[in-house]
Amino acid sequence: MTTGEAADNRQAWLRTVAADVARLDRSSSAERAADILRRSITEGALPPGAQLSEVELTEVLEVSRNTLREAFRLLTHEGLLIYKLHRGVFVPELDEADVVDLYRLRRVLEVDVVRGLADREPELPAARLEPLQDDVEAAEAAALADRWPAVGTANMRFHQHLIGLADSARMDAMTGRLLAELRLLFHVIAAPRELHEPYIARNRALFELLEARRYDEAAANLNQYLLESEVAILAAFRAR
Amino acid sequence: MTTGEAADNRQAWLRTVAADVARLDRSSSAERAADILRRSITEGALPPGAQLSEVELTEVLEVSRNTLREAFRLLTHEGLLIYKLHRGVFVPELDEADVVDLYRLRRVLEVDVVRGLADREPELPAARLEPLQDDVEAAEAAALADRWPAVGTANMRFHQHLIGLADSARMDAMTGRLLAELRLLFHVIAAPRELHEPYIARNRALFELLEARRYDEAAANLNQYLLESEVAILAAFRAR
DNA sequence: CTTGCAGGATTGTTGAACAATTCCTAGAAT
DNA sequence: ATTCTAGGAATTGTTCAACAATCCTGCAAG
Numbered sequence: 001m002t003t004g005e006a007a008d009n010r011q012a013w014l015r016t017v018a019a020d021v022a023r024l025d026r027s028s029s030a031e032r033a034a035d036i037l038r039r040s041i042t043e044g045a046l047p048p049g050a051q052l053s054e055v056e057l058t059e060v061l062e063v064s065r066n067t068l069r070e071a072f073r074l075l076t077h078e079g080l081l082i083y084k085l086h087r088g089v090f091v092p093e094l095d096e097a098d099v100v101d102l103y104r105l106r107r108v109l110e111v112d113v114v115r116g117l118a119d120r121e122p123e124l125p126a127a128r129l130e131p132l133q134d135d136v137e138a139a140e141a142a143a144l145a146d147r148w149p150a151v152g153t154a155n156m157r158f159h160q161h162l163i164g165l166a167d168s169a170r171m172d173a174m175t176g177r178l179l180a181e182l183r184l185l186f187h188v189i190a191a192p193r194e195l196h197e198p199y200i201a202r203n204r205a206l207f208e209l210l211e212a213r214r215y216d217e218a219a220a221n222l223n224q225y226l227l228e229s230e231v232a233i234l235a236a237f238r239a240r
Numbered sequence: 241m242t243t244g245e246a247a248d249n250r251q252a253w254l255r256t257v258a259a260d261v262a263r264l265d266r267s268s269s270a271e272r273a274a275d276i277l278r279r280s281i282t283e284g285a286l287p288p289g290a291q292l293s294e295v296e297l298t299e300v301l302e303v304s305r306n307t308l309r310e311a312f313r314l315l316t317h318e319g320l321l322i323y324k325l326h327r328g329v330f331v332p333e334l335d336e337a338d339v340v341d342l343y344r345l346r347r348v349l350e351v352d353v354v355r356g357l358a359d360r361e362p363e364l365p366a367a368r369l370e371p372l373q374d375d376v377e378a379a380e381a382a383a384l385a386d387r388w389p390a391v392g393t394a395n396m397r398f399h400q401h402l403i404g405l406a407d408s409a410r411m412d413a414m415t416g417r418l419l420a421e422l423r424l425l426f427h428v429i430a431a432p433r434e435l436h437e438p439y440i441a442r443n444r445a446l447f448e449l450l451e452a453r454r455y456d457e458a459a460a461n462l463n464q465y466l467l468e469s470e471v472a473i474l475a476a477f478r479a480r
Numbered sequence: 481c482t483t484g485c486a487g488g489a490t491t492g493t494t495g496a497a498c499a500a501t502t503c504c505t506a507g508a509a510t
Numbered sequence: 511a512t513t514c515t516a517g518g519a520a521t522t523g524t525t526c527a528a529c530a531a532t533c534c535t536g537c538a539a540g
Contacts, residue, residue: 028325029524054491064525066306069492070313077317085268086491086532101408112348168341174414269493294522304494309523326501326522 030070033061037071041080041091042180043149044187048093052081079181094185096234102178102185103230109175110159111223113166118215124165129211131161136207139200148192155199156183162206189236198232270310273301277311281320281331282420283389284427288333292321319421334425336474342418342425343470349415350399351463353406358455364405369451371401376447379440388432395439396423398447429476438472 037057040046052072058065072089075081081089094102117124135158142150156179163175189195202225209218277297280286292312298305312329315321321329334342357364379394396419403415429435442465449458 065491066526067524069310073310073313073317087534088491101410104406104408105410108348108352166344168344170341170345170418178410295520305522306495307493310493327503328522 029063029067030074033057033063033068033071034074036061037075038078038080038180041075042183046091048091048184048188050091052089052091054088077177079177080184092181092184094181096237098181099185099230099233099237102181103226103233105174105178106159107223107226109171109178110162110226111219113163113171114210114215114219114222116166117210117213117218123213126211128165129207131164132158132207132210135161136200136204139203143197143200148196151196151200152183152186152192155196155203158203158207185233185237188240189233190240191236195232195236199229269303270307270314273297273303273308273311274314276301277315278318278320278420281315282423286331288331288424288428290331292329292331294328317417319417320424332421332424334421336477338421339425339470339473339477342422343466343473345414345418346399346422347463347466349411349418350402350466351459353403353411354450354455354459354462356406357450357453363453366451368405369447371404372398372447372450375401376440376444379443383437383440388436391436391440392423392426392432395436395443398443425473425477428480429473430480431476435472435476439469 037046037052046052054065054068058068061068061071063071072081072083076083076089079092082092083089135154139151139154139158142148142154160172160175160179163171186192186195206218206221206225209215209221277286277292286292294305294308298308301308301311303311312321312323316323316329319332322332323329375394375398379391379398382388382390382394400412400415400419403411426432426435446458446461446465449455449461
């Protein structure tokens with residue numbers, strides 16, 4: 001291991017520790033309430049268009065209205081809820097234009113990250129790819145077990161980890177929001193298997209290109225991947 | 241005017257009306273308080289590192305603590321404040337890594353928007369460039385009057401309008417946050433003239449390339465522009 | 481079919497209260 | 511002189527109850 005890799009590993013470790021500390025610190029009631037709501041939304045329990053009543057949720061979540069409203073704000077920022085003044089909060093209903101918008105941003109960010117790896121100084125340590133490998137294998141395992149929602153989750157994590165290679169806190173945050181919104185879309189699509197299955201091999205191919213440090217090929221591959229994925233989602237969306 | 245342009249103009253008009261409606265609707269106290277605080281921060285009245293006391297601001301802004309905290313949340317989401325649990329809200333102190341991060345994202349987004357104009361279908365109507373022209377001229381006028389903060393504001397608006405050409409609500413929102421954070425940086429730099437003066441001619445040159453529909457040249461120009469700007473800011477930052 | 485108008489429900493905002501945590505300071509121990 | 515500790519002051523986190531402002535519903539009138 002070169003000294004450059006050692007320094008890079010150390011930096012990666014510092015990032016994970018900081019994330020853990022932040023997670024422990026946030027015993028805030030608002031964030032806990034937001035966690036529960038986030039799960040309900042991304043898992044589809046609260047379908048797009050649903051309104052979230054304040055009085056109802058204060059009883060279920062056992063927090064005050066003020067705290068609940070703070071949780072609403074958090075999720076609004078993530079794109080998982082929208083506020084309508086004097087009317088309440090709703091789960092957003094995304095349309096085809098949103099699909100196009102989300103995929104445009106995904107392409108811009110993810111392709112740039114991969115392309116940027118070529119010029120990276122020092123070179124990306126091999127250990128940084130481990131989370132991606134884990135995600136690829138998790139998706140493959142879940143597919144064998146017919147657990148398609150888990151395949152979707154692993155796919156999301158793969159792309160989040162991919163962006164993480166750029167060491168950009170702001171890109172990480174943006175990607176988190178983008179992927180959360182994408183999950184909103186997935187729930188209006190009927191066939192989870194047809195939707196998620198193609199990603200498995202795609203992600204492995206991309207991972208192997210990254211492992212071989214063929215970054216330009218990987219970027220081109222990823223761009224095509226995302227273009228085709230967008231078309232597939234749009235088609236499934238129209239056929240709903 | 242082709243029918244394509246007419247449809248495009250109509251869409252642009254719908255967007256401005258929607259923006260006006262949204263602006264009128266937001267009579268919410270929290271957002272008004274956030275507006276005032278936002279100005280104070282971006283104009284430098286509240287320097288990086290400053291703590292915002294709740295009791296103090298409830299008296300000044302004449303809102304309740306709960307409403308003030310909602311305003312804090314709004315600004316936190318824009319990157320203009322950071323929350324430290326049980327310690328309060330502070331104006332962030334950005335460092336050199338943040339400069340690099342912010343400029344990387346600016347380059348990715350802005351260059352992609354300009355490059356994307358080449359493939360746009362239908363072609364960009366000339367009227368869409370008018371806001372950019374206004375910003376260029378506003379910057380030139382402010383420079384003649386020695387009003388350098390106004391030059392900086394016009395420059396910000398130029399880049400926001402540039403991103404607006406992509407018709408992507410999410411890019412608009414991201415850019416808003418990025419530029420707000422950038423303003424945070426400008427206030428720790430001593431010389432406003434040396435900082436903002438180079439942008440004036442740069443923006444005009446870029447605008448004219450766009451007007452001539454030489455999008456690839458414009459994209460290359462913009463990329464170089466942002467790279468040099470980053471270097472300049474980093475230098476000024478180290479010399480503070 | 482549209483328009484106008486109650487009144488009932490929901491959200492927006494406030495102020496006070498208490499709990500939890502951090503900050504500050506004075507004094508004790510070394 | 512420095513470090514450590516205890517405890518009180520100050521600040522933030524959260525709840526609650528109340529009221530104001532706004533929106534939605536249904537119905538009556540044109």
